[in-house]
Amino acid sequence: MIAWPNLDDKSLCSDVAATEGVWIKLSPFDLYCVERFGLLVDQLLQSELVVGYGTLITKVPTKTLKAMPFDEGIEVNEQKHQIRILKALSSEHLSKLESSLVHENALEQAKDLKRRHEEIVELQKCPVCSGPVEVVHQAPNGFIATCSSCKTNRYLRGKEYEQRLDSEVNFLTIGRRRFKVLLRN
């Protein structure tokens, strides 16, 4: 992120979030500059969090696949030796899967599984109010997560991630709570 002082830009006083990619103009006259900066931080952090959602874990050993516990959070492709984690698993299933991968010397896969699972556990927490949220998988590679407490909706559609607060759109009213980003690969 790159921030630089800009005292003259009128767009800073508009209702548009004056950020461009990783650039942000800051001014002491702009009452919303902290919010704009926070918006950039949120966009970057949330992008990092969601970019791995639904990523395939490949080259999963046959023995692990055969011993795979039934869990609606796991999508298994036995022929291609691939799995995907789409929902948080029970701690029992997670540890069974992890120890099977470690036992089969699939350490890279065990590491991927841990990371993907931690991401989903974090996604199940609302980024605005920290309340519990159900992450509902949307084929092929996205999700919808709606917070019933604060009405924050999050959508991942392919490479596009969007966060909305109810139907509010005005930056001066809701600030960093609403944004849309294109995820990099």
Ligand SMILES: [Zn+2]
């Ligand atoms: Zn919430």
